Amino acid sequence: MHRLHAPHNQPSGDESPAEAVATTRRALIGTAAGLGAAALVAPGVVLHTLSAQAETAPITNKSRWGLLIETDKCAEGCRACIEACDHEHGLDRQVPEGSPSKWEQQKAVWIRKVKLQDNQTGRITQLPLMCQHCEHPPCVDVCPTGASFKRADGIVMVDRHLCIGCRYCMMACPYKARSFIHHNTTGQLTAVPRGKGCVESCNLCVHRRDYGQDSTACADACAATGHHAILFGDLKDPESPIRRRMREIQNRQIREDLGLNTGVRYAGI
């Protein structure tokens, strides 16, 4: 009896010695690579060099990508993030079809600018609203083909090869974040294939993730305008800029009551 239980009673460290060595070595290699790159080229160029390397290993759950949006810095009337997103994913390359009003209602939109007003105080808040990259995404629950899925690194996206365009996910999404492509598409970008009959939404610039770039188009554009309202980063890394900022300021999920644990957090609402 005691012998049976003995292994459980033995004190065990968080990780075995072999794992500890591996972790240390990884950290060392990371530091060495970083130092080498920094020694050779200027900071701006490091980014570019990294961007050329395609990922060859499967992504892991070691990171979870997310956004922190500071709504008090989001300016009224500014559409920089939306335009950058459209540009990055080729949404602005669409030729309008049908009547203008129908096109306006039905064209794909990955980021919506939402204006909130507190009726009691009159306080107005601006916020960009995109796919919230839930930990427990309702769109994935309802998808009948498995096209809606969550990657290991927390990015919720659509496998368009499997999508049959039923739009259950659009109905299930509490954030109205998904769009359906109604028309034939032209001039798609190599990194962002998209076509008629599929649902799509913000994918946290997944091609940038896979090519080792460390930002999203919207965050870049927002920083370029000087607002710095959108911060992209790894929610699992305690030392990442996004986590540090989240420690500093009050932030929350939209519709926290749904318990979805979203990857996009908002400050100032």
Added chain:
Amino acid sequence: MAKATVMAILAAGLVMGAFAYAKAAEIKRYVVDGSQAAGLPSCVEPTERMRRMHMEFIKHQRIATVHQGIRDTKYSLAGCVDCHVSYDAQHSPRPINQPDQFCGACHRYASVKLDCFDCHAAVPKGLDGDQASRADGLTQGGGR
């Protein structure tokens, strides 16, 4: 008599040789000079295997790419386009799915519908090319 036979065999050989040359040229027409394919004796797999199995290769590649983020390009569709697209007199690429192009011609011959390029770019762009296309806007739409 023997001489005539030898001549005939030689002539036949010449004709066959010319035919093989023409055939090779016809195939080479679909390989971009200086591309990865131009330097290889066959594609990423032997030609016969590619003809039979390319959709299987692409299908596995697509699952690895979309779900696991692996952008290793051995069987990538963008790779097919990069090496096998052809260019017109103005050096602008012709969509690879047109019925007289690499993918399109074979698919038409085999009467197999080709849906890939409803969504994927049918002309080579790559990541740098994507940047250029974004800058171009709609002036040089190349998808279909």
